Amino acid sequence: MYETKHHREDLTGKSFLITGGAGFIGSNLVEYLLKHGAGKVRILDNFSTGSHENIAQFRDNAAFEIVEGDIRSLEDCRLAVAGIDYVSHQAALGSVPRSINDPITSNEVNISGFLNILVAARDEGVNGFVYAASSSTYGDHPALPKEEENIGNPLSPYAVTKYVNELYASVFSRTYGFHTIGLRYFNVFGPRQNPKGPYAAVIPLFIESALKGEAPFINGDGETSRDFTFVENAVQANIKALLTSGLNSNEVINIAFGQRTTLNELWDRIAERTGLEIKPAYREERRGDVKHSLASIQKAKNLVGYDPGFSVLEGLDISLNWYKNNS
Template sequence: MYTTPYHTRDLSNISFLITGGAGFIGSNIVEYLLKYGAKKVRVLDNFSTGYKKNIKPFLANPAFELIEGDIRDIEVCRHAVNGIDCVSHQAALGSVPRSINDPVTTNDVNISGFLNILLASKDEGIKYFVYAASSSTYGDHPSLPKVEDKIGNPLSPYAVTKYVNELYASVFSRTYNFHTIGLRYFNVFGPRQNPSGAYAAVIPLFINAAAKKEIVTINGDGQTSRDFTFIENVVQANIKALLIEPKNHEVINIAVGERTTLNQLWKYICNLNNVDIEPNYQQERRGDVKHSLANIQKAESLINYKPQISIKKGLEISVVWYAQQ
């Protein structure tokens, strides 16, 4: 991947910190930065949801550095940002069901941890700080497509934590003149996303099941829809957002701008695996939003974001990648 560069600045004199850099999204950002010659790419990860295998290909690269530590420790965060130019904050506990089962840990990591890295970065004088926000912030607001300034009530503890991140970032911008950019991700998928475990995302679950010719469970009637976004589009957004200097706190949608139902998704994946399997339908999950679709005009305007990979192309790439694991 990443045959097309998404940056115009020379990266050879820029040092980056990627929190959660051993995770799915973080490790893909690391891969891009090392491929295009960043001066330093430092990863901070405690491996609670990230994996050492995700960063194994980078260990021999002299520009790569690993700090094994927890964002809930402010001193670890201060150490991690020392000497860094750009921070991409990806570390978090994802998953709506996980947050419902354990709201306290989700709060500790996603709110206290976020505040620690935000404060450490502000104190260090970091100029470029980008963080992973979430489309879950839109909550029960009914309008489609989702526009950044129209949100509803959060529907899960996870959504609460991601909204609080935005509030803290906004306060830091107004109070300390420390300006950041939040990227509201819409259902990211692609290589390195974990296909197993209690909180696995739907696309790797579906790909894994189709490859094994197994029946999948769909919560609800299958008409739930999402703006599924391939990882390369998200990497593009991070790179572009990291290399512009914001004048205020900004939040932007990162998606493709297309809606796909779970029934359509399962059909696409079955076709790629040459199988035809009827799913098993069960009741809808608590805390799930029924429909999600992004308006990406602000991202296009602010950071020149232009999604390159459609859902169908992204699924083709992903199916091949998982088959090789």
């Protein structure tokens, strides 16, 4: 599909569990691991938001395994981590609006589910545990760029769940000596991100509109800005964090590109690439949304050697090609 740009670690003989492996980021992670020789790549997924289509191409690979189960079941989590060296926990119910509409389910999946996989991984004695944290944890803290130690009050139930993950990870580090790395993702986008449904992310929605020649909706005045992160950068961060040895504490790092793009600029870039001259339709801002987001990625560089290889524009080009070929 496209070539990775970072140093390829030796994955030979290593076994990995990707929770949410049929999802957007999870399936891209599975693809990387299988492509670069991992000994075993197992996924745990209940296919509530992930899809069989995302993993169809891996099914014939002898190194690929599926555990169809739910992180809300400790038994399923124990089954999934049995004999595994490294766990990348990507399973979650994303979306701020979804959590506002149904905070209970978001809590059950994102907090109880996280605790289950954390306990199962601790008891299995895995070599590395990395989990999907979120930039939503910065909440109403106004400073830019966002630095890991400075967070504000959460603005949505989703943000609460992701912050609680970090608190549990910190407690497990201090109490049990089980050290993990949380990756605070900033607006990850790329191939396999679903443009359908009420909680779709902005980039696949914009691309789908562009490919149909339609005006997209923008929440607010379009000057909301985000640090958009191409999925390959997130994959790189996972691999590097999983294989980081010598941790003696819990760590949380920002995973982003380190550049701000407004929604208006984003649409302009996509329209430009698809030859459109259509203005977006503006509507009310969404509840719980942060106005501006920009990450400092210095800690990620220092701790795990993170070096994002794909810019937003490169990622948009790759994504547009993928959606054109898969729509």
